[in-house]
Amino acid sequence: MSTRDKVLNQNKVAKLTDIGKLIKDGDSVAVGGAWLSSHPMALVRQIIRSGIKNLHLMTILGSVDIDMLVGAGCAERLMFSFVSMEAYGLPPNFRRAVEKGNLKIDEISGLAIIIGFEATGRGVPFLPYRGPSGSDFLKQRPDFYKQIKCPFTGEDMMAIPAIKPDVAIIHAQRADAAGSIQIEGTAGSDLELAKAAKKVIVTVEEIVPTDVLRENPFKTKIPRFYVDMVIEQPFGAHPTSLVPSYVGDPWHMMKYMEMAASPESFKNYLEQYVMKSEDEYLEAIGGLKQTNLLKKLAREVKSL
Amino acid sequence: MSTRDKVLNQNKVAKLTDIGKLIKDGDSVAVGGAWLSSHPMALVRQIIRSGIKNLHLMTILGSVDIDMLVGAGCAERLMFSFVSMEAYGLPPNFRRAVEKGNLKIDEISGLAIIIGFEATGRGVPFLPYRGPSGSDFLKQRPDFYKQIKCPFTGEDMMAIPAIKPDVAIIHAQRADAAGSIQIEGTAGSDLELAKAAKKVIVTVEEIVPTDVLRENPFKTKIPRFYVDMVIEQPFGAHPTSLVPSYVGDPWHMMKYMEMAASPESFKNYLEQYVMKSEDEYLEAIGGLKQTNLLKKLAREVKSL
């Protein structure tokens, strides 16, 4: 939608199965979240279910979201600064794909990729900063890192070009029907992804009346004029976390690592967990007992 | 203080009369607030009381704050994009000083001055944006506006240099003793002033335990490592507003306009309202009856 259409449309509520209207084969898709937090996993699973292919994925700090999309064969290309399972090890599908030469990669330093998304939202074709001098990225990607001089001080600065994804996918706590989004915990650079992308799809734990957002407008991080579609999907970040609502699911992450260890067993993972509805998924990962435990863990924290 | 000292110092609570430790004759002082909102008026009055002189004032959207400092003879120079009393007319002291040639001015476009402060906080010597093509400012201030080309697209962009005030003065709702600041209403670009200035002084309506800030961290706009001094001063923005706490005082603004109409009557204004303590000031403007009315007006709003 054009910005005008996003402003005019006050009812953006849709179902997961509607995402095919906005994500097409071959699109560049920026995936929200960071580390093992707040990734739009229900949307990731739906992309796989919908059989959308040849995506040019973009992530700042990716994890199981990227690994799953790569393992399911949805990605042709990946722009990233980091793809990690942290304590669980290296991302198995990502590793295999790159080591076998089955995935084209654009590896970029972490600050640069954030600044590239940010530039688009600010309406500038580039932004300067103090870049990663001495890194091989500079030799490898002269199209992405350009040395410029400050016109006032003469200092050498690094210029980064604006990055413009077709679609951004994000998961957050709360939205209204018009698409204003509240984020309470780990926000990554989801706001900058939303500003940079032509189309923005957000799943949320709950859709609420706008007056609920007005009660604490300080939590509203993405206003409605950036958003095309909102979908209510509780535990839409699982197995990653959405603090303070729930923690990540270490049991399922270990299960994932086991089953992603080989292409064959990963096929089974997709069948058992992904190629079914989100309701069935939540049952498969342990149902209410498990989701309640993850909520409880998010509350039962010990400050010193 | 160095950033390290700001981090180490967990008790920055001081009295208004302590500001002379941080603001010296001839300093460049960026004044917070915007339009007729959230200006640090108690600090402005204290600067006048303390007889601090030859200041290089900086404001984005200034008002009675700037007019009062100029009228009291504290300013040698002013960087600004706007100084207005809005519905009350033109700022009398500012007008007189400039028309008589008694104030050196650096007039700059509104977006440029914000971006100049922002650059300092981001650690860059300049930032690019789409500037005010065709404005006489470009001819007049080649030292402030420099045309550069995007190294990726070749587009012409305007570069703005980092602005680095010695001191920023700000008024806000709430702080803890360590100097983390909550802003609930009109925030201007106070955060960018705080990031840009070497020294930051903030008056607040109330100083509270840090746990109060943790209850709604989304309201905390300026973290403690930017702040040097916090001073509790209820109605420290009067006669400007601090919504949602209180509205501006139109009765006093009209009184100000009357008495600022001539240098002679403005002397009387300073004597009657400024050259005394803030407690006496609040009595002089109508005491509790008046301040309660301004609080009530801030609550009694009508949405349609």
Add this chain to the structure above:
Amino acid sequence: MSKYSDDYSPAEMVCVAVAREIEDGDILILGSFTPLAFVSYVLAKVTHAPNIMYMAYSSVDAGPFQLTFGTYEAAATKGGVARWNMTECIHSLYLGVGVDVEPISSIQIDGNGNMNLSVVGDYQKPMLRGPGGAGAPEVVKLHRKMLGYFPSHNKRTLVPKVDFITGTRWKISNQERLKAGLRPGPMKLITNLAVLTKEEEGRPFRIASVHPGITVNDVVNNTGFELEVAKDVPETEKPTKEQIRILREQVDPYGMVAFDFMPGKERPAYLKSILEKEIKALGC
């Protein structure tokens, strides 16, 4: 029976004309407080443009609110869905997604569309020092529509050449704007006499319409720069009875809109009378 009203003030005429320039789906900014502009925005939002997104002060996506002199900022802030400061506003809206329209007034404007908010006379030793442009130097160029409004249409304001160019549209015709990477859009001046529009570089402002009761000559005689005058200049569409009713009953019950149209001397007394009414209404 006509839907149009015959009982309206010049201020209400201009206010409604400005409101009509606002299209549903527009993104707007309530900047420096000018009662007429604020009233026009809210009137548009409660009538033909309910989905517009405006940012007022630090309040993003503020709701419609009643304009009173005491409470306008608090009212705009209370209804907001998000909070952004001025820095986030300029990058996200002015320079990012783009703002559609933001009515601006100035000390002087000339036939090239140059606006002066800085000085009358010599810049270094001015006869009158103005407030300065705030965001106008960028906004006049960047916004989709450029809308100037002038409560007093006269030759001291609409001048042959401004004494200082605080800001200017820079590119005017749609082709030129597109070439420069700017969104195409009209350039209009709404005054107490008429609506003027400029469509191309080098071509003078055209009288798009004259307000009821005003003649083309009134407009020409009070304008300091050349005007293009068509054979028959249409009359400006009058306010409807509904618009006037909503203005007076809901949006602007205290008549704030008249404020911009008063001589400076009369303003304080008028403000005080409005405040008295507000206080009474609050039961203080």
Add this chain to the structure above:
Amino acid sequence: MSKYSDDYSPAEMVCVAVAREIEDGDILILGSFTPLAFVSYVLAKVTHAPNIMYMAYSSVDAGPFQLTFGTYEAAATKGGVARWNMTECIHSLYLGVGVDVEPISSIQIDGNGNMNLSVVGDYQKPMLRGPGGAGAPEVVKLHRKMLGYFPSHNKRTLVPKVDFITGTRWKISNQERLKAGLRPGPMKLITNLAVLTKEEEGRPFRIASVHPGITVNDVVNNTGFELEVAKDVPETEKPTKEQIRILREQVDPYGMVAFDFMPGKERPAYLKSILEKEIKALGC
């Protein structure tokens, strides 16, 4: 009776050595979750550096919290005084006021201090594809101190020349850093065997200290690049009894710190055992 402990694990030795590098008043970032680094930060904050300001996830100025595998992110977030997203973090902290130290590990590091988090082997057809650098390429250069930590000191990790330079200190000596507009600060590697430091371009890493029970030869034989060895290399200061007590009783009661030191195969079982204890403690 000595204040030092003799009952500590290699992991606890490294954790305490990292914590000792944190000075009160430092600004720190808790980035990608590595239990040892997190434990070191919190240990420093509850012992010798109570005023440090760290940002964890989106939580600015987070408080000290107990490290558990289930709750570390929620705990860090809950204690925060403000919220910033990653974009605000990099401009305000990394590039603005400047961060003091952020311990980083890598797949390879060489004698020039080049770090490789990208690939082992050829970049295009790697034998091992690593996670990538996240902010490391910028951070290694920008932060006041560069602190690398390596749970397993061996020639596969400490290599003559890295296969790919993901990031590097760029300027090392204080003079060179000042000349380049960077804050001066040391460059240190803390491993399970020793503390290595590099003070100048062109000059090799020096063995600053060897951990108790480790010989200089152990260090030299397990390092793939040249080392400068002083006549008598001091022993690394042991953890104090107090530090070990606080580690085990308050900060890391489940022994998360040991995690980084385990072979990959043993990790899942260890995580499961930690989780079981946590759940039991919660009474679930």
